[in-house]
Amino acid sequence: xxxxxSEKVIGTLEHEGYLRVADEADAGLILYNTCxxxxxxxxxxxxxxxxxxxxxxxGKRFAVLGCVAQQEGERIFERAPYVSLVSGSASYRNxxxxxxxxxxxxxxxxxxxxxxxxxxxxTEFTARTNPHHGYITIVEGCDKFCAYCVVPYxxxxxxxxxxxxxxxxxxxxxxxxxxxxxxxxxxxxxxxDPSSRMSFAELLAAVGSIPGIRRVRFTTSHPRDFTRDIVxxxxxxxxxxxxxxLPVQSGSTRILAAMNxxxxxxxYLERISWIKAARREISMTSDIIVGFPGETxxxxxxxxxxxxxxxxxxxxxxxxxxxxxxxxxxxADSIPDEEKSRRLQVLLDRQREIQRVxxxxxxxxxxxxxxxxxxxxxxxxxxxxxxxKTVNFTVAQPILPAVGSYxxxxxxxxxxxxxxxxxxxx
Ligand code: SAH
Ligand code: SF4
Numbered sequence: 197x198x199x200x201x202s203e204k205v206i207g208t209l210e211h212e213g214y215l216r217v218a219d220e221a222d223a224g225l226i227l228y229n230t231c232x233x234x235x236x237x238x239x240x241x242x243x244x245x246x247x248x249x250x251x252x253x254x255g256k257r258f259a260v261l262g263c264v265a266q267q268e269g270e271r272i273f274e275r276a277p278y279v280s281l282v283s284g285s286a287s288y289r290n291x292x293x294x295x296x297x298x299x300x301x302x303x304x305x306x307x308x309x310x311x312x313x314x315x316x317x318x319t320e321f322t323a324r325t326n327p328h329h330g331y332i333t334i335v336e337g338c339d340k341f342c343a344y345c346v347v348p349y350x351x352x353x354x355x356x357x358x359x360x361x362x363x364x365x366x367x368x369x370x371x372x373x374x375x376x377x378x379x380x381x382x383x384x385x386x387x388x389d390p391s392s393r394m395s396f397a398e399l400l401a402a403v404g405s406i407p408g409i410r411r412v413r414f415t416t417s418h419p420r421d422f423t424r425d426i427v428x429x430x431x432x433x434x435x436x437x438x439x440x441x442l443p444v445q446s447g448s449t450r451i452l453a454a455m456n457x458x459x460x461x462x463x464y465l466e467r468i469s470w471i472k473a474a475r476r477e478i479s480m481t482s483d484i485i486v487g488f489p490g491e492t493x494x495x496x497x498x499x500x501x502x503x504x505x506x507x508x509x510x511x512x513x514x515x516x517x518x519x520x521x522x523x524x525x526x527x528a529d530s531i532p533d534e535e536k537s538r539r540l541q542v543l544l545d546r547q548r549e550i551q552r553v554x555x556x557x558x559x560x561x562x563x564x565x566x567x568x569x570x571x572x573x574x575x576x577x578x579x580x581x582x583x584x585k586t587v588n589f590t591v592a593q594p595i596l597p598a599v600g601s602y603x604x605x606x607x608x609x610x611x612x613x614x615x616x617x618x619x620x621x622x
Contacts, residue, residue: 197380198262200322200331201285202229205261207323212292216323225257225295230264232346234517238264245276252278257298259283263350267520269308283307286337286352289317309352311337316357320368328566328600329411330374334362334399335381340418342445343456343524344485344516347382354382359389359399366403375600376411376566377403384414386421397425404433410602411566411582413437416483419444419459422467431475438476439509439584442467443483447502448495451488456523461502468506479583481510484543487536488516489527496539500546507554509583510613511547513540548612555610558585562620565589565605570596577619579603586614592621 205227206216217223226248231237241264248258259281260272266284273279280298283291287307294305316336324330337352338345366377379400381387387396394402404412412435417426419442430436446452449460471478484499503511515536518529531539565579565587576588577596589605597603597619607617 197331197333197382198229198231199325200333200380201262201288201317203324203331204317204319204322204333205229205288205291207321208288208292208319209295210323211319211321212295214295220251224255225259225298226251227259227261230260230262232263232267232350232519234514235519236517238267242275245272245279249276249278257281259298261285261288263346266308266350267346270304270306273304281305281307284309284350284352285317286313286315289315289319311348311353313352314355316355318357318361318365320365324369324374327373329376329378330369331378331380332362332365332369333357333380335384335387338382340383340420340458341456341523343454343527344488344519344522346519346522349521351382354386356387356390359392359394359402362399363402363406366406366409370406370408375409375602376413377409378413378415379403380415382416383418383421385417385423385426395423395425396421397423397429400426400436401429401433404429404435409435411435411437413439413584415441417442419457419464419467424470427470427474427478430478437582437584439479439481439582440471441481441483442471444499444502444506445483445485446488446491446495447499448491451491451495454490454524454527455485455488461498465502465505477583479509479585480506481584482506482508482512484511484513485516486513486539486543487531489524489530491516491531491539496542500543503543503547503550507550508547509551509554509585511543513543513547515540551612555585555612555615558607558610558615560607562604562606563587565603567597567599567601567603569599577603579605581615588614588616589619590617591619 220226230241258279260279261283265282272282286309290307297305335356337354338347339354341348385396444464518525563581567579569578579587581587604620605617607615609616
């Protein structure tokens with residue numbers, strides 16, 4: 197989401213006449229987009245800002261964008277006095293105007309949202325880095341307030357973009373040659389058109405029906421808003437990728453309640469059973485937090501058994517990191533870092549074994565792969581399946597298929613994190 201925010205900011209500023217340079221030493225203005233989801237990401241920001249100190253020069257200006265800007269606000273000016281502008285993501289639409297003030301000599305400019313804005317940042321001028329696969333943000337902010345999470349405080353309240361604006365952007369992208377579109381939101385599936393009330397499943401069907409589109413993805417779905425019609429629309433519309441990222445966070449109902457996720461293990465597993473009952477095989481992935489305050493060994497084991505029950509195709513595991521302003525900051529961060537690392541490893545080992553066994557189901561199958569890059573050293577092509585798996589494959593002919601093209605591949609080998617095969621002729 198941050199990478200895409202940067203694409204939108206860059207495109208908007210280029211449209212205003214700013215010129216992007218390859219080397220930060222040549223820049224008159226450096227905008228630094230930041231993340232504060234975990235403490236490590238935030239530490240990196242202040243380390244990097246310190247390095248910028250050395251870059252200071254005649255007329256050079258610095259701006260800090262993103263969640264650390266929103267969270268730390270004017271404190272950034274104290275820690276890094278050479279910074280002239282701080283802006284959270286909910287104020288990006290005002291950046292052109294803030295930069296005019298900056299150029300006029302104003303020293304300390306802030307764009308800090310107070311969770312009030314209803315506006316979304318829609319721009320026609322996104323500078324997308326990949327010409328084949330592109331993102332579209334459809335929901336900004338979050339109202340879920342999970343106990344551990346900074347997002348509701350840094351990205352403002354939840355608001356959906358007008359479906360007409362989303363569809364117009366998707367059509368423009370397809371006209372420009374994009375074949376894969378990924379819809380984004382912290383809770384992408386709580387989408388609802390602000391006037392027509394079009395639902396997320398209806399929007400998915402509409403984007404997936406644009407002539408010329410080949411793949412539509414979406415992240416991240418929240419279990420609370422995961423309705424059956426999402427599975428039905430994936431079944432019905434072939435361009436919708438057969439993959440759902442549905443973070444569970446923990447397999448223990450007690451921990452889920454402490455996290456304020458507002459569902460139980462059983463309730464979550466019911467959504468998983470809908471996905472498993474689909475006519476197409478839909479791949480599932482998840483996020484997990486280990487070491488949430490008070491998590492016991494038995495509760496960790498409940499998460500491990502949930503992994504075994506669901507059989508996700510990938511899991512992203514994080515050590516709990518206390519975040520400022522969040523309700524969980526009031527709880528003692530009772531589990532030492534080494535113990536969090538051990539728990540992380542327990543889950544990663546269990547998950548690796550699940551994937552080692554379950555990826556073998558692809559052996560001998562044929563699947564369509566979108567080419568992402570060429571590995572010349574190994575004479576291989578690297579791509580991605582509709583289920584979002586990395587596929588390495590060989591081709592018989594000397595000319596490798598172009599990046600962005602689609603190729604049918606027969607799977608000959610599987611590993612815990614990727615699959616390999618050979619291109620089919622034709
Ligand atoms: N909106 C999405 C994900 C947002 S952040 C959702 O609700 O699923 C991405 C992931 O970071 C989360 O799913 C969670 O697993 C992790 N995360 C968020 N806050 C965290 C924290 N304080 N410590 C550790 N991991 C965290
Ligand atoms: Fe954070 Fe929860 Fe919102 Fe996801 S749903 S962004 S984890 S508060």
